[in-house]
Amino acid sequence: MEKSPDERPSRPLNEQRRTFYDENGTRHEPRRDRDRPDAARTGNSGPKPDYKPRYPHRPAADRSIDMLFGLRPIQEALSAGRTLEKIYLLRGTKNSITQEITELAKAATIPVSLVPLEKLNDLTRKNHQGAVAFVSPIDYAPLDSILAGLFEAGKTPLLLLLDRVTDVRNFGAIARNAECLGVHAIVVPSRGAAQINGDALKTSAGALNLIPVCREPNLKETITFLQQSGVQVVACTEKADTSLETASVDFTGPVAVLMGSEEDGISPEYLRLADYKVRIPMAGQIGSLNVSVASGIMLFEVLRQRLQSK
Numbered sequence: 001m002e003k004s005p006d007e008r009p010s011r012p013l014n015e016q017r018r019t020f021y022d023e024n025g026t027r028h029e030p031r032r033d034r035d036r037p038d039a040a041r042t043g044n045s046g047p048k049p050d051y052k053p054r055y056p057h058r059p060a061a062d063r064s065i066d067m068l069f070g071l072r073p074i075q076e077a078l079s080a081g082r083t084l085e086k087i088y089l090l091r092g093t094k095n096s097i098t099q100e101i102t103e104l105a106k107a108a109t110i111p112v113s114l115v116p117l118e119k120l121n122d123l124t125r126k127n128h129q130g131a132v133a134f135v136s137p138i139d140y141a142p143l144d145s146i147l148a149g150l151f152e153a154g155k156t157p158l159l160l161l162l163d164r165v166t167d168v169r170n171f172g173a174i175a176r177n178a179e180c181l182g183v184h185a186i187v188v189p190s191r192g193a194a195q196i197n198g199d200a201l202k203t204s205a206g207a208l209n210l211i212p213v214c215r216e217p218n219l220k221e222t223i224t225f226l227q228q229s230g231v232q233v234v235a236c237t238e239k240a241d242t243s244l245e246t247a248s249v250d251f252t253g254p255v256a257v258l259m260g261s262e263e264d265g266i267s268p269e270y271l272r273l274a275d276y277k278v279r280i281p282m283a284g285q286i287g288s289l290n291v292s293v294a295s296g297i298m299l300f301e302v303l304r305q306r307l308q309s310k
Contacts, residue, residue: 066135069128071097078104083136087112090130109190109217141212146185157254164192164261172203173292179207181299187214223273232275236298240277249276251302252309
């Protein structure tokens with residue numbers, strides 16, 4: 001039985017008829033989604049090319065499961081001796097818990113940053129209560145214990161010092177070089193160093209699970225300590241007069257190779273402390289190498305000299 005006009009479903013108000021006839025009398029129907037050229041890429045129910053997030057102001061979902069948020073969980077993690085990569089606290093917050101977190105973090109050489117609320121909201125959507133921390137996937141080793149153990153075992157120490165290398169993938173590649181070429185430990189500053197996360201572990205091809213990493217609060221004091229322990233510090237810089245291929249520096253003894261940041265190289269105060277400064281010879285027009293490549297070249301020269309001396 002045919003429905004009466006009153007019983008027929010009404011057409012939505014926002015739907016428009018787009019059927020039209022051209023000048024030749026040919027009828028044209030509106031194109032359906034599956035007939036659109038971009039349908040193969042987006043699908044019938046997928047987003048269109050000009051799709052925009054409904055709530056662009058909201059931060060992206062947490063990409064790391066190695067995250068703690070909330071004052072009490074971070075305090076408990078520090079008290080339990082858990083290794084944290086970095087702690088972010090809401091700027092201006094002062095109470096007994098934040099004071100204890102700061103003191104425990106300082107004792108464990110864990111960097112703490114006081115940040116605005118927007119920074120914390122960018123890190124997580126959860127109720128962070130003004131505190132967010134990243135859990136380190138590795139445990140840092142004390143440098144003095146590493147060095148003492150090497151001397152006691154009759155080994156010739158080879159250490160790699162990194163001054164403000166902040167790129168995560170660069171750090172991972174450097175760790176891979178270091179493990180392959182016989183470095184006993186990597187030393188990084190507690191501030192201004194790359195965050196060791198999943199990307200760093202992946203780029204290192206597992207090397208960060210094999211080679212110890214030492215986090216030191218003051219590289220200047222670390223260099224002095226190494227020199228007093230009988231380890232010569234050799235800085236790699238394009239500003240040096242001595243070229244690496246001359247083999248004028250003896251790498252067969254206890255050595256710490258110092259590499260600088262991606263931006264401006266080694267800090268001037270560390271360069272002044274170094275026992276030797278060497279540059280990598282180059283024949284091209286570009287005046288510098290990526291720090292991960294440069295570290296591989298430097299460490300290869302150390303290994304080459306040590307193999308020849310045996």
